[in-house]
Amino acid sequence: MKNKRKTNLILNxxxxxxxxxxxxxxxxxxxxxxxxxxxxxLLSHQWQIPAEYAAQRITTIFLNSRxxxxxxxxxxxxxxVIALSGAMPGLVGATMRRxxxxxxxxxxxxxxxxxxxxxxxxxxxxxxxxxxLLPELGxxxxxxxxxxxxxxxxxxxxxxxEYFWQGCxxxxxxxxxxxxxxxxREDLFPDQSTVRLSVNFPSxx
Amino acid sequence: MDKIARxxxxxxxxxxxxxxxxxEYAGLGGRAMTSLMVAAEVHPLAHPLGAExxxxxxxxxLSGTTGSMTGRLSxxxxxxxxxxxxxxxxxxxxxxxxxxxxxxxxxxxGKPEGDDLYKIVINKDGIQVIVDNSLKLMDNYPLVAKLRQxxxxxVAYMTIxxxxxxxxxxxxxxxxxxxxxxTRHCGRGGVGAVMGAKRVKAIIIxxxxxxxxxxxDPEKYRDANRKFVEGLRKHPVTGEGLPAYGTNVLTNVLxxxxxxxxxxxKSGQFADSxxxxxxxxAALEIQRGGSATHGCHRGCVIQCSGIYxxxxxxxxxxxxxxxxxxxxxxxxxxxxxxxxxKLDYMDDNIGVDTIEMGVTIGVAMDAGLAExxxxxxxxxxxxxxxxxxxxxxxxxxxxxITGKVFGVERVPVVKDQALPAYxxxxxxxxxxxxxxxxxxxxxxxxxxxxxxxxxxxxxxDPLKTEGQIELSRNLQIATAAIxxxxxxxxxxxxxxxxxETFQALLDMLGSFHGITMTGDDVVALGxxxxxxxxxxxxxxxxxxxHDRLPRFFYNEPIAPHNQTFMMKDEExxxxxxx
Ligand code: SF4
Numbered sequence: 001m002k003n004k005r006k007t008n009l010i011l012n013x014x015x016x017x018x019x020x021x022x023x024x025x026x027x028x029x030x031x032x033x034x035x036x037x038x039x040x041x042l043l044s045h046q047w048q049i050p051a052e053y054a055a056q057r058i059t060t061i062f063l064n065s066r067x068x069x070x071x072x073x074x075x076x077x078x079x080x081v082i083a084l085s086g087a088m089p090g091l092v093g094a095t096m097r098r099x100x101x102x103x104x105x106x107x108x109x110x111x112x113x114x115x116x117x118x119x120x121x122x123x124x125x126x127x128x129x130x131x132x133l134l135p136e137l138g139x140x141x142x143x144x145x146x147x148x149x150x151x152x153x154x155x156x157x158x159x160x161x162e163y164f165w166q167g168c169x170x171x172x173x174x175x176x177x178x179x180x181x182x183x184x185r186e187d188l189f190p191d192q193s194t195v196r197l198s199v200n201f202p203s204x205x
Numbered sequence: 206m207d208k209i210a211r212x213x214x215x216x217x218x219x220x221x222x223x224x225x226x227x228x229e230y231a232g233l234g235g236r237a238m239t240s241l242m243v244a245a246e247v248h249p250l251a252h253p254l255g256a257e258x259x260x261x262x263x264x265x266x267l268s269g270t271t272g273s274m275t276g277r278l279s280x281x282x283x284x285x286x287x288x289x290x291x292x293x294x295x296x297x298x299x300x301x302x303x304x305x306x307x308x309x310x311x312x313x314x315g316k317p318e319g320d321d322l323y324k325i326v327i328n329k330d331g332i333q334v335i336v337d338n339s340l341k342l343m344d345n346y347p348l349v350a351k352l353r354q355x356x357x358x359x360v361a362y363m364t365i366x367x368x369x370x371x372x373x374x375x376x377x378x379x380x381x382x383x384x385x386x387x388t389r390h391c392g393r394g395g396v397g398a399v400m401g402a403k404r405v406k407a408i409i410i411x412x413x414x415x416x417x418x419x420x421x422d423p424e425k426y427r428d429a430n431r432k433f434v435e436g437l438r439k440h441p442v443t444g445e446g447l448p449a450y451g452t453n454v455l456t457n458v459l460x461x462x463x464x465x466x467x468x469x470x471k472s473g474q475f476a477d478s479x480x481x482x483x484x485x486x487a488a489l490e491i492q493r494g495g496s497a498t499h500g501c502h503r504g505c506v507i508q509c510s511g512i513y514x515x516x517x518x519x520x521x522x523x524x525x526x527x528x529x530x531x532x533x534x535x536x537x538x539x540x541x542x543x544x545x546x547k548l549d550y551m552d553d554n555i556g557v558d559t560i561e562m563g564v565t566i567g568v569a570m571d572a573g574l575a576e577x578x579x580x581x582x583x584x585x586x587x588x589x590x591x592x593x594x595x596x597x598x599x600x601x602x603x604x605x606i607t608g609k610v611f612g613v614e615r616v617p618v619v620k621d622q623a624l625p626a627y628x629x630x631x632x633x634x635x636x637x638x639x640x641x642x643x644x645x646x647x648x649x650x651x652x653x654x655x656x657x658x659x660x661x662x663x664x665x666d667p668l669k670t671e672g673q674i675e676l677s678r679n680l681q682i683a684t685a686a687i688x689x690x691x692x693x694x695x696x697x698x699x700x701x702x703x704x705e706t707f708q709a710l711l712d713m714l715g716s717f718h719g720i721t722m723t724g725d726d727v728v729a730l731g732x733x734x735x736x737x738x739x740x741x742x743x744x745x746x747x748x749x750x751h752d753r754l755p756r757f758f759y760n761e762p763i764a765p766h767n768q769t770f771m772m773k774d775e776e777x778x779x780x781x782x783x
Binding site: 022059062065066083088095101102104107130132134 | 440441442443445446447449450452454455457458459461462463464474479482483484485488509527627630631632633634635638673676680695697698701765766768771
């Protein structure tokens with residue numbers, strides 16, 4: 001993100017409101033990441049996703065719209081788009097599956113390892129979560145923080161129901177408490193700025 | 206299932222019912238029954254809407270039993286849309302009820318003189334064919350509501366809407382679901398037009414007084430069914446993904462892969478796909494008091510369907526499937542799920558195939574009849590079909606006809622049947638099946654069945670590109686076999702990944718019929734069905750040159766991968782070389 005100003009926003013939400021964030025997560029959110037490493041390391045070391053979970057639950061992965069078969073050989077560049085999905089039905093579902101029996105059927109779009117020079121550095125990537133992974137991995141990404149253009153965040157808050165705001169227990173804007181309802185004010189975030197949004201879902205009291 | 210009913214709609218003095226034994230069709234069900242009978246008995250050059258064509262209705266081999274997932278019904282004939290042999294199948298209650306009454310097939314033959322419209326009542330006492338002109342030009346929802354007043358709620362209904370009566374080539378046959386809604390359709394290939402040509406508006410199937418079909422070895426059957434259900438429940442696709450999101454869970458993934466045909470196959474990605482996704486749809490259904498998990502017939506443990514309500518909580522339609530959300534959604538540049546749901550309801554009510562209609566509207570948009578993304582215009586075009594206007598009749602006759610009438614070059618059809626929701630330029634292996642299937646472009650023709658377990662034609666290295674021909678062949682063979690069992694194709698994942706679940710399926714088939722069933726037997730059945738279908742098509746004038754995709758797939762690269770369809774003709778010609 002090359003925008004000048006970045007605002008920090010932390011929300012503490014009820015579990016019931018997790019689903020409200022799914023549209024953002026399936027469309028894709030920007031997150032900070034150390035790039036230049038393999039997807040395997042990104043998942044396991046940076047995103048703390050256990051290898052066993054990745055093997056069993058994240059059965060379909062796209063890197064820049066290309067299905068991947070090997071986590072170890074897929075190298076992450078700055079601004080990479082990574083989409084993670086659970087198991088899919090149908091022949092196409094089987095075809096897209098990581099290392100699956102029908103992988104040849106989408107050979108033309110499969111991601112193949114490249115040996116290009118990828119600089120090892122801190123940057124951002126875009127991550128999309130689909131289906132079963134939304135409730136399972138969504139909270140982790142939201143807690144670690146997503147970077148979102150102010151306009152998009154305003155549109156997100158504007159459409160929210162009273163129920164959503166009731167589930168927002170507290171909010172901190174650049175470390176200052178703010179009444180959650182005020183977050184839907186369109187002039188709250190400066191134009192062209194970005195917001196680093198972290199959402200916690202504490203267990204019920 | 207020890208008898209076949211033949212109803213000669215054109216008999217002198219009025220329709221005549223003959224019930225006979227199974228003869229050469231003994232042991233068959235579903236697609237095996239419909240395809241082998243059509244291939245043997247229908248003149249390949251018959252006019253599909255003429256007296257020589259037959260409409261064969263057949264429950265699956267295990268339908269009407271206590272087995273799970275066994276409620277698919279096959280309908281076969283010579284297709285008025287494609288001119289090929291056709292098998293179109295649907296869920297709903299009809300297969301179970303018909304099977305319990307003992308019918309392995311009900312065959313509509315001949316064609317009546319005159320304008321009378323008929324309903325057929327099938328129950329334990331036999332079959333009655335009754336003139337009922339009060340049903341003329343009724344659409345499926347009001348039609349079923351009217352029939353329920355007379356025949357009640359403990360029966361299954363098979364009906365055609367106004368599209369079938371008008372003999373439109375996209376016309377479907379509706380089967381009622383457990384709530385007696387006409388939501389499950391034998392959609393593909395214009396089978397509803399064939400029923401309309403025979404002047405049959407409704408079939409009322411009443412199994413009062415009948416019992417479940419008894420297996421030869423009840424204990425083994427019960428045990429196999431239990432293991433089969435366990436396998437379905439524990440697999441992430443059949444036990445979690447499909448129940449939670451339905452087939453529309455594919456939208457996000459296909460879009461990400463660049464294989465989501467958008468604006469009549471001009472791009473492989475749709476910017477607003479997330480608004481149409483299964484995840485969004487399921488959340489909306491639950492929020493509005495509908496349901497994201499619902500079975501299309503009793504005995505389904507996967508329950509990939511759902512109930513779609515409007516914002517006030519009123520029923521609109523069943524949960525539109527992935528192919529429908531795509532055809533009426535991204536294919537037409539439309540991103541509003543409420544619009545898609547309304548169009549799905551209209552399809553079901555008028556009685557037309559949702560894939561064919563959505564693709565046709567996209568072609569009409571390309572012709573300039575409406576703008577891509579214009580929700581209101583899409584609904585207006587469907588209203589033309591509903592009213593049966595000249596434009597509506599063109600549209601209701603499918604994408605190929607509409608493309609010809611309006612001079613559109615980019616018409617996504619094979620053998621005149623609209624392509625489903627996957628772009629073959631991104632997923633080339635799917636294109637092989639679209640091009641070569643006996644049915645015209647059909648996504649279910651090559652389903653992800655356990656070909657790795659079946660080892661159809663020996664071991665295949667799927668990671669070799671040349672393996673795609675073998676894969677497509679094997680998929681088509683395995684699908685033809687599963688289509689004959691009456692099992693829903695969505696069992697595919699569990700039997701592909703879990704050998705013990707596949708074995709449980711074989712044991713269900715074997716213990717029901719008192720035989721030992723092996724993978725080889727399944728392969729032999731699939732090959733027999735496909736060979737009969739290919740032979741019929743050959744005699745109907747189809748050659749290898751019909752086993753091709755439209756040229757634009759070879760000439761127009763599609764974003765984001767900028768690929769064309771690259772499979773060579775000689776390779777396609779190898780698919781049926783076994
Ligand atoms: S899985 Fe879906 S299509 Fe198959 S029987 Fe169940 S509800 Fe019907």
